[in-house]
Amino acid sequence: MNTTDAPDTPIVVDRLVKRFGAFKAVDGVSFRIGRGEIVGFLGPNGAGKSTTIRMLCGLLRPSDGRARVAGFDVGRDPERVREHIGYMSQKFSLYADLTVAENLRFFGGIYRVPPAVFAERMRFVIDMAGLAGRENALVSTLAGGWKQRLALGCAILHQPPILFLDEPTSGVDPESRRRFWDLIHNLSADGVAVLVSTHYMDEAEYCDRIALIDRGKLIAFDTPAALKRNFPGGDLLVIECDALGAAIGALETAPRVHDVAAFGNTLHVLVEDRAAAIAALQPYLAGKGVTVTRIEPIAPTFEDIFVQLVGRKEAA
Amino acid sequence: MRIRRLLAMATKETRQIWRDPRSLLIALLMPFMQMALLGYGVSLDIKHLPVCTFDREASQNSQALLKRFQASEYFQIVKVAGTYRQVTTALDHSDCRMAIIVPPDFTERLSDTGASSVQAIVDGTDTNTANIAIGYAQAVIGAFAANVQLQATAYQGRPLQVLQPVALQSRVWFNEDLESRNFIIPGVIALVMALVGAQLTSLTISREWERGTMELLISTPVTPMEVMLGKLVPYFVIGMLDATFCLAVSVLWFGVPFRGTLATLFLATALFLIVVLGIGYLISVNIRSQVGAAQMGVLVTLLPTSLLSGFAFPIDQMPVAIQGITYVVFARYYITALRALFLKGSGVLDLAAPLAAMVVYAAVIAFLAARAFHKTLD
Numbered sequence: 001m002n003t004t005d006a007p008d009t010p011i012v013v014d015r016l017v018k019r020f021g022a023f024k025a026v027d028g029v030s031f032r033i034g035r036g037e038i039v040g041f042l043g044p045n046g047a048g049k050s051t052t053i054r055m056l057c058g059l060l061r062p063s064d065g066r067a068r069v070a071g072f073d074v075g076r077d078p079e080r081v082r083e084h085i086g087y088m089s090q091k092f093s094l095y096a097d098l099t100v101a102e103n104l105r106f107f108g109g110i111y112r113v114p115p116a117v118f119a120e121r122m123r124f125v126i127d128m129a130g131l132a133g134r135e136n137a138l139v140s141t142l143a144g145g146w147k148q149r150l151a152l153g154c155a156i157l158h159q160p161p162i163l164f165l166d167e168p169t170s171g172v173d174p175e176s177r178r179r180f181w182d183l184i185h186n187l188s189a190d191g192v193a194v195l196v197s198t199h200y201m202d203e204a205e206y207c208d209r210i211a212l213i214d215r216g217k218l219i220a221f222d223t224p225a226a227l228k229r230n231f232p233g234g235d236l237l238v239i240e241c242d243a244l245g246a247a248i249g250a251l252e253t254a255p256r257v258h259d260v261a262a263f264g265n266t267l268h269v270l271v272e273d274r275a276a277a278i279a280a281l282q283p284y285l286a287g288k289g290v291t292v293t294r295i296e297p298i299a300p301t302f303e304d305i306f307v308q309l310v311g312r313k314e315a316a
Numbered sequence: 317m318r319i320r321r322l323l324a325m326a327t328k329e330t331r332q333i334w335r336d337p338r339s340l341l342i343a344l345l346m347p348f349m350q351m352a353l354l355g356y357g358v359s360l361d362i363k364h365l366p367v368c369t370f371d372r373e374a375s376q377n378s379q380a381l382l383k384r385f386q387a388s389e390y391f392q393i394v395k396v397a398g399t400y401r402q403v404t405t406a407l408d409h410s411d412c413r414m415a416i417i418v419p420p421d422f423t424e425r426l427s428d429t430g431a432s433s434v435q436a437i438v439d440g441t442d443t444n445t446a447n448i449a450i451g452y453a454q455a456v457i458g459a460f461a462a463n464v465q466l467q468a469t470a471y472q473g474r475p476l477q478v479l480q481p482v483a484l485q486s487r488v489w490f491n492e493d494l495e496s497r498n499f500i501i502p503g504v505i506a507l508v509m510a511l512v513g514a515q516l517t518s519l520t521i522s523r524e525w526e527r528g529t530m531e532l533l534i535s536t537p538v539t540p541m542e543v544m545l546g547k548l549v550p551y552f553v554i555g556m557l558d559a560t561f562c563l564a565v566s567v568l569w570f571g572v573p574f575r576g577t578l579a580t581l582f583l584a585t586a587l588f589l590i591v592v593l594g595i596g597y598l599i600s601v602n603i604r605s606q607v608g609a610a611q612m613g614v615l616v617t618l619l620p621t622s623l624l625s626g627f628a629f630p631i632d633q634m635p636v637a638i639q640g641i642t643y644v645v646f647a648r649y650y651i652t653a654l655r656a657l658f659l660k661g662s663g664v665l666d667l668a669a670p671l672a673a674m675v676v677y678a679a680v681i682a683f684l685a686a687r688a689f690h691k692t693l694d
Binding site for chain 2: 060105
């Protein structure tokens with residue numbers, strides 16, 4: 001991949017702010033993304049993920065703060081930024097009334113991919129997306145996974161050193177999501193810096209680093225392992241029992257229990273000390289008429305981490 | 317601006333037009349239907365005006381007079397009334413537009429005093445038709461009167477003499493037969509071009525917004541100028557094809573004489589197209605919904621073109637303030653040029669004024685359109 005012209009830190013975000021009237025959609029976000037790094041942008045809907053990505057693509061003008069993408073200021077020089085990025089928007093935005101090949105030719109022309117290279121690039125993208133034999137199919141007739149891989153293909157046709165992917169896997173089946181992440185890893189191996197937003201917490205595992213954002217503020221920016229290691233607020237237990245509702249009520253008022261949350265038909269309980277809690281909680285719940293079938297420590301998921309980080313912010 | 321990107325835009329746009337039944341319908345079928353509808357439907361000539369007669373004398377003389385009405389191609393006697401009530405009913409029901417009533421003493425007064433009168437009652441709801449009908453009726457009566465006088469002098473044994481001391485010998489230039497179709501059809505071409513042009517482009521930008529493709533498009537290095545030209549060039553080609561088609565229909569089907577040069581016609585048409593396509597594009601940039609854009613397109617092109625361009629209502633008959641407004645209506649220049657080209661065979665130099673106005677207009681619109689589109693979601 002042609003990434004020689006990208007600086008060592010292709011994405012530098014410095015106290016970026018976006019206001020829509022009185023509402024601060026993005027509120028002083030700062031981070032850096034290096035070459036070949038995959039950063040997962042996690043947060044609930046409306047947290048400011050898309051707004052941040054759109055500012056970095058030069059689609060929205062920052063209200064305050066600065067960001068440099070490929071060495072160019074996104075507020076002052078958005079056109080230069082656009083030459084160095086590939087973008088997949090949240091909503092599917094290829095031309096549904098054109099065929100696969102026509103879409104690729106269009107973006108090849110728009111990005112001025114040299115004609116000598118274009119045939120090879122088109123072959124590469126079609127193979128990558130698994131679209132061989134469907135070159136002349138109208139995009140509107142493709143299934144979700146193909147559409148999404150074609151959109152990625154159109155975004156990387158011109159071999160940009162930086163990729164912005166806004167919820168690329170939403171509405172796509174798990175098999176296609178898996179395959180999509182493999183493609184992103186291949187790009188990263190070639191040195192492409194990737195900022196990818198998602199609301200699938202499990203996808204955080206595929207990223208080199210995670211940026212957690214909530215209500216416009218960046219609340220954590222670290223590797224998945226470090227985020228789990230530094231899980232805030234104590235130890236996490238999983239409890240399986242009958243009478244789930246009664247158990248939640250009982251645990252919320254139990255001593256040295258910070259938080260209770262239902263995960264399917266199990267409970268995740270945040271406690272001060274795991275050994276003491278395991279010993280104490282079983283008899284405590286039995287006393288409330290709840291029979292515990294399983295109680296043991298569990299590694300936090302990103303959902304736990306997110307809930308905890310957001311909760312702590314709210315308390316503060 | 318890069319030719320490669322411009323070509324990519326234009327190719328994409330052409331493919332989309334080709335695959336969108338609605339665009340194709342507007343581009344190809346609408347000019348055909350409008351030419352047919354307006355070419356046949358709009359006529360300012362009055363022929364076979366329905367007339368009711370009430371002959372209260374019922375003499376050879378009065379019948380001879382009414383026969384002249386019957387014989388004229390301008391009138392058609394649809395009802396012979398026997399009472400005044402029948403005359404009023406026929407007018408009330410719009411069975412006829414005019415009633416000719418011969419008084420019971422028509423011949424008597426003619427021979428006694430040498431002068432008599434015939435009553436015409438005209439339905440004045442359509443003033444234009446009423447005026448023309450009165451004119452035609454006077455002509456018919458005048459011819460009859462001249463004949464009566466001629467016969468009278470012949471009876472008296474006096475030599476036949478010229479009855480009118482001064483006579484007007486009129487000759488009509490450019491539209492020799494005063495066929496209103498020759499006057500209307502060039503205007504219809506302008507109307508069709510205005511409507512089709514603005515309809516086509518008013519949707520191009522709003523379509524990208526509505527389908528969500530705009531967000532990706534503006535994340536690429538494509539420039540606003542490339543977007544504009546890439547989108548307008550295909551429609552310009554379609555517009556010129558439509559113009560050629562309209563011209564062919566006018567000349568070959570409706571038989572309107574075309575006396576100018578094709579080069580001047582295409583120059584004027586190209587300028588006009590730049591204006592309407594540019595206006596459609598401006599609308600499209602500013603109104604993000606397709607429905608809203610289409611409605612606005614009709615509002616700013618069709619209405620002024622049909623009402624204030626001189627298409628049907630002569631500009632020099634309008635109040636001065638309204639005349640002032642017509643200078644802003646770009647279609648008036650095109651219609652002026654088209655009529656002169658078709659009927660007078662005017663050349664570029666004769667049309668310098670309207671062409672210059674169109675050049676200025678096209679330049680202003682192109683300038684505004686080029687600056688209108690911003691690559692931002694803000």
